[in-house]
Amino acid sequence: MDNAHGRWFGSLELRFDAVRDQTVLRSSRHVGPLRVQRPFREPDGGCQVYVLNPPGGVVGGDELRLYADAAPGSRALLTLPGAGKFYRSAGPTARALQHLKVASGARLEWLPQETIVFDGAIAEATTRVELQPGARFAGWEITCLGRPASGERFTTGQWRQRFELWLGDEPLWLEQVQLRGGDPLIDEPWGLRSQPVFGSFALFPATRQLVDHTHEALERARVNPEHVGTTLLEHPTADGTLVCRYLGDSTLQARRTFEAVWQTLRPTALGSMALSPRVWAT
Numbered sequence: 001m002d003n004a005h006g007r008w009f010g011s012l013e014l015r016f017d018a019v020r021d022q023t024v025l026r027s028s029r030h031v032g033p034l035r036v037q038r039p040f041r042e043p044d045g046g047c048q049v050y051v052l053n054p055p056g057g058v059v060g061g062d063e064l065r066l067y068a069d070a071a072p073g074s075r076a077l078l079t080l081p082g083a084g085k086f087y088r089s090a091g092p093t094a095r096a097l098q099h100l101k102v103a104s105g106a107r108l109e110w111l112p113q114e115t116i117v118f119d120g121a122i123a124e125a126t127t128r129v130e131l132q133p134g135a136r137f138a139g140w141e142i143t144c145l146g147r148p149a150s151g152e153r154f155t156t157g158q159w160r161q162r163f164e165l166w167l168g169d170e171p172l173w174l175e176q177v178q179l180r181g182g183d184p185l186i187d188e189p190w191g192l193r194s195q196p197v198f199g200s201f202a203l204f205p206a207t208r209q210l211v212d213h214t215h216e217a218l219e220r221a222r223v224n225p226e227h228v229g230t231t232l233l234e235h236p237t238a239d240g241t242l243v244c245r246y247l248g249d250s251t252l253q254a255r256r257t258f259e260a261v262w263q264t265l266r267p268t269a270l271g272s273m274a275l276s277p278r279v280w281a282t
Contacts, residue, residue: 007061007092010034012051014066016106018073021045026071034064044272046075046107050279056082058096060089060122065097070106070135075272077109081279083251084112088120089157098127102135107270110139111262113280114197114251117159119146119181124160131167131204136270139163140258142199144251145179145186153196156181165202165241172241173202173233192247199246201258203269205239208232210265214244217264223257224248255280 010032017026022045028036033054039047070076086094102108145154161177185191214230227248233241244261246254263274
């Protein structure tokens with residue numbers, strides 16, 4: 001913590017290794033408020049880890065950094081026990097950075113709960129995923145502008161967000177959002193259509209068959225097709241990347257939509273049955 005200015009700086013560095021058929025959290029180093037609970041074992045030997053931020057939110061000037069490194073053969077899932085929150089700022093920018101590295105033969109899943117951007121927040125969040133050939137990844141990010149349940153809209157402030165997926169030096173998928181409070185993009189039909197919640201789910205590698213499975217999962221979950229769309233991004237020198245996007249008015253619906261897709265695709269794409277983290281049910 002920066003005691004002179006009352007600002008938080010937090011960093012958390014995680015290293016996952018494979019030991020025979022089990023994944024272990026080899027190291028966990030932290031500075032500031034970020035912490036991690038003990039790993040929870042999955043039946044296939046993978047592990048789930050809950051990343052904790054005891055203060056519960058991020059204010060102007062705060063900076064949180066998460067680094068995760070999945071070594072060859074490891075299988076790890078990262079999630080959060082609750083929503084991330086960016087509060088109103090008096091001027092300084094709040095920042096959150098996730099930098100995830102996945103080695104050949106490793107699997108990493110980044111499945112946080114939603115991020116709530118309060119009216120008046122000045123904040124930016126970046127998730128960069130770096131894959132080596134033979135790595136597998138699934139991840140989602142869900143953002144809520146304002147607090148719709150309280151009638152709060154995002155009318156002032158600024159929000160910047162990046163979600164990047166790289167294979168070596170080659171970009172597989174780059175998504176960027178840059179909004180100011182009251183921006184026409186929020187309400188226009190070619191933008192967010194006055195919907196406060198948006199999110200993306202990405203999976204690599206992916207095939208056309210997995211896109212078909214995604215459509216089937218969305219139909220079973222009875223998701224309104226006006227709120228969701230699925231794309232397979234094909235690459236000339238790499239496997240495809242599946243991207244499923246949500247735009248609507250409910251963080252709960254967004255998370256249930258992505259969870260339904262993840263539960264359907266995980267056995268085929270990631271080689272394990274879908275075991276939802278217990279913290280999602282609390």
